[in-house]
Amino acid sequence: MEIFHISAECYPMAKVGGLADVVGALPKYQKNAGNEVRVVVPAYDTKFRKENDFECVHWGTVKLGNFNFPFSVLKECTDKLGYELYLIEINELFNRPNIYGYEDDIERFLSFQIAALDWIIARNKVPDIINCHDHHTGLIPFLLKFAYKYENLKDVKTAITIHNGLYQGWFGFDKLYYLPEFDLKHVGFLEWNNSINSLAVGVKCANAVTTVSPSYLDEINYNANGLESLFNTVRNKSKGILNGIDIEIWNPLKDPMIAANYSIENFEIGKQKNKEKLCEQFDLDPAKPLFSFIGRLFEEKGGDLLPQASALALSEHFEDINILILGSGNSEIESHLIQLRNDYKGNYNVFIGYNEDLAHLIYAGSDYILMPSRVEPCGLNQMYAMRYGTIPIVRRTGGLRDTVIDFGDDGNGICHDQASVADICYSINRAVRLYEDKLNFNKVLKKGMSADHSWESVCQEYIEIYNLIIQQNEI
Numbered sequence: 001m002e003i004f005h006i007s008a009e010c011y012p013m014a015k016v017g018g019l020a021d022v023v024g025a026l027p028k029y030q031k032n033a034g035n036e037v038r039v040v041v042p043a044y045d046t047k048f049r050k051e052n053d054f055e056c057v058h059w060g061t062v063k064l065g066n067f068n069f070p071f072s073v074l075k076e077c078t079d080k081l082g083y084e085l086y087l088i089e090i091n092e093l094f095n096r097p098n099i100y101g102y103e104d105d106i107e108r109f110l111s112f113q114i115a116a117l118d119w120i121i122a123r124n125k126v127p128d129i130i131n132c133h134d135h136h137t138g139l140i141p142f143l144l145k146f147a148y149k150y151e152n153l154k155d156v157k158t159a160i161t162i163h164n165g166l167y168q169g170w171f172g173f174d175k176l177y178y179l180p181e182f183d184l185k186h187v188g189f190l191e192w193n194n195s196i197n198s199l200a201v202g203v204k205c206a207n208a209v210t211t212v213s214p215s216y217l218d219e220i221n222y223n224a225n226g227l228e229s230l231f232n233t234v235r236n237k238s239k240g241i242l243n244g245i246d247i248e249i250w251n252p253l254k255d256p257m258i259a260a261n262y263s264i265e266n267f268e269i270g271k272q273k274n275k276e277k278l279c280e281q282f283d284l285d286p287a288k289p290l291f292s293f294i295g296r297l298f299e300e301k302g303g304d305l306l307p308q309a310s311a312l313a314l315s316e317h318f319e320d321i322n323i324l325i326l327g328s329g330n331s332e333i334e335s336h337l338i339q340l341r342n343d344y345k346g347n348y349n350v351f352i353g354y355n356e357d358l359a360h361l362i363y364a365g366s367d368y369i370l371m372p373s374r375v376e377p378c379g380l381n382q383m384y385a386m387r388y389g390t391i392p393i394v395r396r397t398g399g400l401r402d403t404v405i406d407f408g409d410d411g412n413g414i415c416h417d418q419a420s421v422a423d424i425c426y427s428i429n430r431a432v433r434l435y436e437d438k439l440n441f442n443k444v445l446k447k448g449m450s451a452d453h454s455w456e457s458v459c460q461e462y463i464e465i466y467n468l469i470i471q472q473n474e475i
């Protein structure tokens with residue numbers, strides 16, 4: 001079958017978070033399973049865009065109300081990613097270094113969606129499935145169904161995958177005229193709480209809704225930033241599918257970004273070498289257990305709890321542990337984390353920013369990874385960590401609940417229930433004791449390392465849903 005993934009992010013072209021990793025990996029496995037798979041993202045001004053060759057396969061003009069934006073569709077020439085990657089180039093809107101955070105984000109992503117559909121319809125070949133991801137592509141199922149100019153695509157089946165239901169892409173009805181003309185009797189599909197809510201539109205109009213873990217599907221019935229009742233209503237066409245990870249990129253035995261390669265057979269030596277390199281780089285002590293955090297520094301991820309939890313844990317343990325933080329986000333959290341450097345020199349450090357190579361080294365060289373998330377639709381870091389022999393310490397929520405089981409229940413990690421400083425510190429205490437009991441520590445670590453989180457099996461679950469919606473319209 002021919003599948004399109006349309007998304008705001010796709011690793012390695014453009015990454016802010018886990019969305020990119022998923023859209024960069026799932027298509028590859030779907031292609032390996034015998035499908036024709038194409039991924040479409042905006043042509044941001046990123047390193048990948050600059051360093052790779054693209055050919056122009058289509059051009060046109062997006063009409064957004066009174067604005068006209070010329071666009072081109074660029075295809076990555078080599079298909080080296082394992083699927084066909086297409087970029088929608090609209091220089092005025094996307095030739096910028098960042099992916100999000102501009103005043104005209106609504107105009108940017110609306111133009112992206114319209115240009116993508118203008119191109120797809122111009123190919124004269126109707127795809128079987130369009131899989132949208134998050135709110136940036138939420139209007140596509142609506143436009144396909146109701147916009148006059150996409151009439152020939154109205155039978156294309158759509159799925160929307162929700163990686164994060166907190167962000168919804170709202171805009172006012174004053175911008176309704178941006179949309180291609182459609183029969184106004186369907187305007188109700190656009191509305192949620194008196195505005196146009198891109199995510200809600202996608203959820204209402206798509207043939208299937210998927211979330212990135214089964215537990216997250218349960219959670220959004222009572223915690224979805226205002227869309228709870230909608231998610232309840234569409235429950236019969238929804239499914240939670242746990243993300244996989246790209247085990248080719250995330251492989252401690254072959255990873256070129258780490259200091260020493262290793263497998264479950266020789267992890268002790270391999271991890272120690274990585275830890276030494278990491279500790280040297282960040283002025284930490286490799287003899288002590290190393291707790292790391294990698295991610296965006298926002299409340300959603302429990303980032304606001306990190307400064308206090310780190311300070312408390314470091315003082316309770318008389319500086320017998322190391323803590324290392326890699327991330328960026330809320331500037332207040334960032335500055336608290338930076339201040340801590342002075343108080344716990346030699347046992348604590350922080351790197352503000354995003355650095356893929358460093359992230360790999362941290363997974364390889366740490367003993368524990370902290371994930372105190374308030375909301376975690378799936379979470380990939382705990383899976384990367386486990387694959388690299390690093391034990392996850394997680395708050396039981398969303399995908400973390402589905403992938404990490406407390407070692408007290410013979411599991412692969414350490415779990416707590418509250419997103420609170422007290423719960424994090426309690427878990428760190430347990431982790432310190434576990435670290436001293438090497439036999440048990442290694443048992444827990446090996447459980448994580450030997451788990452199979454690959455996309456191969458998961459990818460089939462998506463195909464099953466596509467088949468169901470092709471055959472019977474809904475799942």
Ligand code: GLC
Pocket residue numbers: 017018019022163164212243376377378379380399
């Ligand atoms: C978002 C979610 C994260 C999930 C990722 C990929 O970033 O916050 O939990 O793992 O998307 O689906």
